[in-house]
Amino acid sequence: MALIQTMxxxxxxxxxxxxxxxxxxxxxxxxxxxxxxxxxxxxxxxHWGWGGPLYTVCTIVSLLLVFAGLALRAYxxxxxxxxxSGRNTAKQVADHLNTKGIYSVVRHPxxxxxxxxxxxxxxxxxxIFAFVTVSLVYWIYYExxxxxxxxxxxxxxxxxxEEWAAKVxxxxxxxxxxxxxxxxxxxxxxxxxxYATFMxxxxxxxxxxYALFERIVMQNLARPELDDPAEPxxxxxxxxxxxxxxxxxxxxxxxxxxxxxxxDRD
Numbered sequence: 001m002a003l004i005q006t007m008x009x010x011x012x013x014x015x016x017x018x019x020x021x022x023x024x025x026x027x028x029x030x031x032x033x034x035x036x037x038x039x040x041x042x043x044x045x046x047h048w049g050w051g052g053p054l055y056t057v058c059t060i061v062s063l064l065l066v067f068a069g070l071a072l073r074a075y076x077x078x079x080x081x082x083x084x085s086g087r088n089t090a091k092q093v094a095d096h097l098n099t100k101g102i103y104s105v106v107r108h109p110x111x112x113x114x115x116x117x118x119x120x121x122x123x124x125x126x127x128i129f130a131f132v133t134v135s136l137v138y139w140i141y142y143e144x145x146x147x148x149x150x151x152x153x154x155x156x157x158x159x160x161x162e163e164w165a166a167k168v169x170x171x172x173x174x175x176x177x178x179x180x181x182x183x184x185x186x187x188x189x190x191x192x193x194x195y196a197t198f199m200x201x202x203x204x205x206x207x208x209x210y211a212l213f214e215r216i217v218m219q220n221l222a223r224p225e226l227d228d229p230a231e232p233x234x235x236x237x238x239x240x241x242x243x244x245x246x247x248x249x250x251x252x253x254x255x256x257x258x259x260x261x262x263x264d265r266d
Contacts, residue, residue: 010144018145022114025137026121026204032130033211058126065120066201072113073197076102078189079181082265097157099164101181106173107150107165111142121204125212146170183264192259195249202242205235 014021079101102109115138122131153161168177209232253259 010148014141015145015148021141022118022138025134025141026118029122029130029134030207030211032133033125033127033208054126058123062120062124065116065123067120069113069116069118069120070194070197070201072102072109072116074190074194075185076109076113077193078186079183080265081181081183082261082263097153097160097164098181099168100179101183103181104168104179105175105177107168107170108142108146109173111146112171112173115142117201121201121208124205124208186265188259189261189265191249192253192261195246199239199242199246202235202239206239209235 080098080103081096106112115135118134118138119131122134125131150161150165154165168174213232249259
């Protein structure tokens with residue numbers, strides 16, 4: 001089997017687990033925070049809270065990247081017609097080739113959005129080793145899924161796909177190509193489909209908070225001259241508060257018709 005066919009076959013297998021594998025990658029990346037060089041923290045006499053200059057900068061950059069990823073996901077999910085960008089895992093599905101809206105500027109907007117979110121979380125760790133390692137793993141992982149998806153679209157739409165792919169970048173948006181889509185942004189779709197994504201981001205920040213906190217506690221044991229870290233409560237409290245909202249949304253979604261999808265949307 002040719003190499004490109006092997007990569008496409010691997011991507012087809014990974015496609016079925018594209019919701020679970022990123023979580024596994026995130027979990028496996030946590031030990032990197034404990035077993036890589038301390039000099040980055042030591043160089044600024046790091047202490048927990050907004051007093052640390054590097055912590056402040058990294059937190060701002062992190063939040064900007066995560067918000068950009070969430071916004072791109074929201075725009076993609078809430079303006080894309082049914083049957084073109086679903087959450088199917090058993091097999092590839094595309095009722096028609098979507099080349100308008102966000103798909104007129106980038107071919108894989110959801111995967112770009114997901115990477116921006118994960119990149120933001122990695123920036124928050126202030127750990128260059130974690131950022132580079134996980135970014136490389138994500139690139140290999142998503143590249144194969146994108147190849148599998150494009151092989152499916154090429155076989156189904158032929159010249160129409162080739163013309164679109166020749167013009168629209170795979171991963172880096174070219175905003176000058178933008179063409180309006182058929183659907184308006186739907187807040188109902190955003191609430192119905194993306195509330196779990198917001199929850200996962202908050203949980204991830206909470207986990208990272210405590211991973212960094214434990215790392216700093218360990219550092220203080222060896223370097224008592226460093227400031228005493230305070231317990232990280234902000235993201236934990238925010239996660240608990242949002243969990244109540246997420247539970248209400250889930251109840252509304254399953255017990256009422258308020259958030260039901262319209263015929264033109266997933």
